[in-house]
Amino acid sequence: MSTTLITNLSEIFTADATQTVIKDAAILIDGEKIVWIGEAAEAPEADETIDAGHRAALPGWVDSHTHLVFAGDRSQEFVARMAGQDYAAGGIAVTTAATRAASDYDLTRLLLGRAAEALAGGTTYLETKTGYGLGVEEEARHARIASTVVDQVTFLGAHLVPADMDAQDYTDLVCGEMLERVRPYVQFADVFCERGAFSEAQSRQVLTASRDAGLGLRVHGNQLGPGPGVQLAVEFGAASVDHVNYLDEADVTALAGSWKNWDAGSRSGTAGTVATCLPACDLSTRQPLAPGRELLDAGVQIALASNCNPGTSYTSSMAFCVATAVLQMHLGIEEAIVAATYGGALALGVQDLVGSLEVGKRADIQLLNAPSVAHLAYRPGMNLTGPVFRAGTLAAG
Numbered sequence: 001m002s003t004t005l006i007t008n009l010s011e012i013f014t015a016d017a018t019q020t021v022i023k024d025a026a027i028l029i030d031g032e033k034i035v036w037i038g039e040a041a042e043a044p045e046a047d048e049t050i051d052a053g054h055r056a057a058l059p060g061w062v063d064s065h066t067h068l069v070f071a072g073d074r075s076q077e078f079v080a081r082m083a084g085q086d087y088a089a090g091g092i093a094v095t096t097a098a099t100r101a102a103s104d105y106d107l108t109r110l111l112l113g114r115a116a117e118a119l120a121g122g123t124t125y126l127e128t129k130t131g132y133g134l135g136v137e138e139e140a141r142h143a144r145i146a147s148t149v150v151d152q153v154t155f156l157g158a159h160l161v162p163a164d165m166d167a168q169d170y171t172d173l174v175c176g177e178m179l180e181r182v183r184p185y186v187q188f189a190d191v192f193c194e195r196g197a198f199s200e201a202q203s204r205q206v207l208t209a210s211r212d213a214g215l216g217l218r219v220h221g222n223q224l225g226p227g228p229g230v231q232l233a234v235e236f237g238a239a240s241v242d243h244v245n246y247l248d249e250a251d252v253t254a255l256a257g258s259w260k261n262w263d264a265g266s267r268s269g270t271a272g273t274v275a276t277c278l279p280a281c282d283l284s285t286r287q288p289l290a291p292g293r294e295l296l297d298a299g300v301q302i303a304l305a306s307n308c309n310p311g312t313s314y315t316s317s318m319a320f321c322v323a324t325a326v327l328q329m330h331l332g333i334e335e336a337i338v339a340a341t342y343g344g345a346l347a348l349g350v351q352d353l354v355g356s357l358e359v360g361k362r363a364d365i366q367l368l369n370a371p372s373v374a375h376l377a378y379r380p381g382m383n384l385t386g387p388v389f390r391a392g393t394l395a396a397g
């Protein structure tokens, strides 16, 4: 294997357990892996040396919540919302119609384009959900296409009940034939547990069937109002509950309790349910921001994700999410970066592979066109992403 030294880094924020910042630093890569990190003055020899031009380095983003398999445009819905209309999830049906009409070729190209956009913005590990098929053939087709492009696929057949179906009949279909057909392509299953989507009993049925099929679990919960989503996610040992806008004390206590056997200092033990905050979605739907600060203070592990989708959050910019979390959710810059890297990795169960810069981990590294990672929030809205390395290879920039 040949070694590459990335040197002349103004600083490295590792996002490891100690949240180390190393000034005037370098990273040594061997093949796909990081084999050394430290001060540039002490760097070992390498086969190739890259001069980073005094840029800052941090882990590639781990985007743990997106809905990228779609066709069509919902800008009119967005405009109406900005003029005062509420988001009520009904637009999912509009995207479903457009997506069902798209060929495999078109859907794959659209998805490839979105994945490339995410990578160019520093995302080196990407999840997507299905959920705009809402039928056996379509959900299976979307899962299959997604599995050829992104790192992980989450089955979200339980996104909305199609208008021409009875809710219970559709839930039974999701838990039976649909689950069986998507199973070869997906790692997780999800359910939108919300008034207007799936009830507590139906969500419980989806989670039970998905668990029995050997899938990891997650829940869209407490997005549009208080509800049972968070408690269900914790009860089922879900890897994440996503949105978490409307939480009461019992929800926060339940989430914190799920982390009682986790040692944050050494990042070891039994992982609980990650609370995934989606600030770009909160802004685009004018919902109260998820209480990221309160969750962290209560001892809950949080993730930040883009929720890129055509209805509620049409951006894959994790840098935007980080800046918003700092400016509006009152996270520190380093806390926000950890949530958008290690937090996402925890939510996807890949924290031993990606999510921080540590010896032995995959060399997923983004360089910023800035001298420190603080610039991510200090210069919000600016595209600061420089060269991006994925598994040790220059992949964008």
Ligand code: NIG
Pocket (backbone or CB within 6 Å): 067, 089, 091, 092, 095, 192, 220, 223, 281, 307, 309, 310, 311, 312
């Ligand atoms: O995460 N909450 C449900 N699903 C998406 C929205 C999908 C849509 O409106 O198209 C979300 O916000």
